[in-house]
Amino acid sequence: MEARLFQLASFTSRRFAGNPAAVMLFDSDPPSDLCQALAAENNLAETAFLVPQGEDYRLRWFTPTVEVPLCGHATLASAAVVLERLAPEREQVVFHSASGPLTVRRSGIGYVMDFPVRRCVPADAPAGLSEALGAVPEEVVWDGFNFVARLASAEAVRRLVPDLAAIARLPAAGVIVTAPGEGDHDCVSRYFAPAKGIPEDPVTGGAHCALAPFWSERLGKTELHAFQASPRGGEMWCRLRGDRVDLEGACLFYLEGVARW
Structure with missing residues (x-):
């Protein structure tokens, strides 16, 4: 075949x-x-x-x-x-x-x-999340599949060295870590999903189905320039349209x- x-x-x-x-x-x-x-x-x-x-x-x-x-x-x-x-x-x-x-x-x-958009709802941080990330989130929400953890700065997102085995034990498909962006980027993020066989995803479209409405609410804008700060790195432009996102x-x-x- x-x-x-x-x-x-x-x-x-x-x-x-x-x-x-x-x-x-x-x-x-x-x-x-x-x-x-x-x-x-x-x-x-x-x-x-x-x-x-x-x-x-x-x-x-x-x-x-x-x-x-x-x-x-x-x-x-x-x-x-x-x-x-x-x-x-x-x-x-x-x-x-x-x-x-x-x-x-x-x-x-x-x-x-x-x-399709993934709307986030407030959530209690699961036990062990901060220890798994090696950082204490300022906010935690749930997108229906993943925990979304907001950190204080883009630099905090970039320097994370998480415990992937501990993340795999969390009750979620993965963890999206995000913060306000730098320069012409509105937000930065990283995505860890070892339970799905993806230790760190380099650039994640599905995560931005949640990040676009998340940051739209906090920044007051419907068009966002996003950067995913994995070692490979990548960027996308997000535009909210009701329950859909470009x-x-x-x-x-x-x-x-x-x-x-």
Whole structure:
């Protein structure tokens, strides 16, 4: 068996930065156990599996250990594959996913994804959170999947060296750590999800479905320029539209070929 395989870096215009994603193209739905095995073999934060559905595509995302309900950077990468390699005459593509239909269109920066908002609610910090992070959050909220921990400064976010084993034991998919931004960035963040097989995600679209409304409320603005301060680093532009958020970023091709097994 074989499938076309692409590897791209999302949310960056610089080589060897942003978040790497694999995109695999199939003619029909591959079984879940095969998807999981291929994602583990690719060993990236996420592998996207694309299957044509008329003019649209079905889309699933797998980390090396689990299937996830939403992934921003692998959706951005999938859109680049469709709009740059499979159908370069098109201006947009619709992906049918576990999070509903997701439309991605071309933009001046790269591509704009139309994603669902994740509203945060106040939450008590779970036992061991401060110890796991090595920092005491000024505020903790819950986005339905992850704890969001606000620190005092961007520098505090950058210098974190968390205990990943302790984070994996917390009752959440992961922990988003964030603070007000510096320079032309409105906010900075990092995302740790070792329980999903992702010790630190380099740049996370799904996290910004929560960070966009979180910082919109605190900064009084609906358009945000966000930076994720992982070692690779990456940026995106977020625009709130009610219960939806536009996430805009660039994408670079790195590898193209055929996987055989």
